[in-house]
């Protein structure tokens with residue numbers, strides 16, 4: 481399976497600089513032989529503008545959340561259909577920062593995944609254990625419950641494994657930890673979805689950088705990376721994309 485590199489810009493990006501960033505990323509990717517699939521997920525305010533800028537580049541547009549209902553009285557929220565309307569094809573759901581900042585529960589994430597798929601978007605559902613859960617040896621249980629609770633029946637999207645303690649720390653999880661958790665997640669997906677669970681792409685996220693990407697991406701079951709901080713500049717994002725080409 482061709483690898484996928486997803487840039488999650490989080491709450492960063494203003495109009496002018498963002499246009500320059502996606503232009504530089506698109507040029508860099510265009511110069512690579514058989515590049516991986518690249519998805520850029522800017523904040524809502526930039527989606528329409530960057531969607532236009534990315535047309536014809538082969539780079540996909542993603543968003544960072546959607547509401548679980550199609551429309552209605554939900555002040556400040558954005559529906560999946562609104563995202564599709566401006567050219568969005570992927571949506572990150574259940575990121576640990578949304579679970580933390582907005583109290584999102586597995587059940588809501590599951591409803592959002594259903595809404596996203598209904599609007600024709602591919603959900604990227606995030607799971608990951610906290611530092612406490614890892615320290616107490618509960619991380620498999622925690623991830624198992626998140627998978628069970630956050631993925632709807634018939635799920636055909638993407639799962640991102642992002643250990644909360646690795647996000648923004650500057651140090652990714654060790655290769656051994658990633659390999660162990662990837663194998664566990666794959667087994668859970670197969671248990672929940674049968675044969676279909678074998679083909680669900682699993683991304684790793686948490687302090688991925690250009691140096692470590694070359695070690696992380698070849699790990700069994702890793703189908704790509706979900707990149708935060710390093711996706712904010714072309715000169716830190718492109719080496720990660722390149723590491724996926726060189727596999």
Ligand SMILES: O=C(CO)COP(=O)(O)O
Nearest residue numbers: 488647648686687708709
């Ligand atoms: O949360 C992440 C991507 O969704 C990871 O962020 P960092 O790459 O900044 O650790």
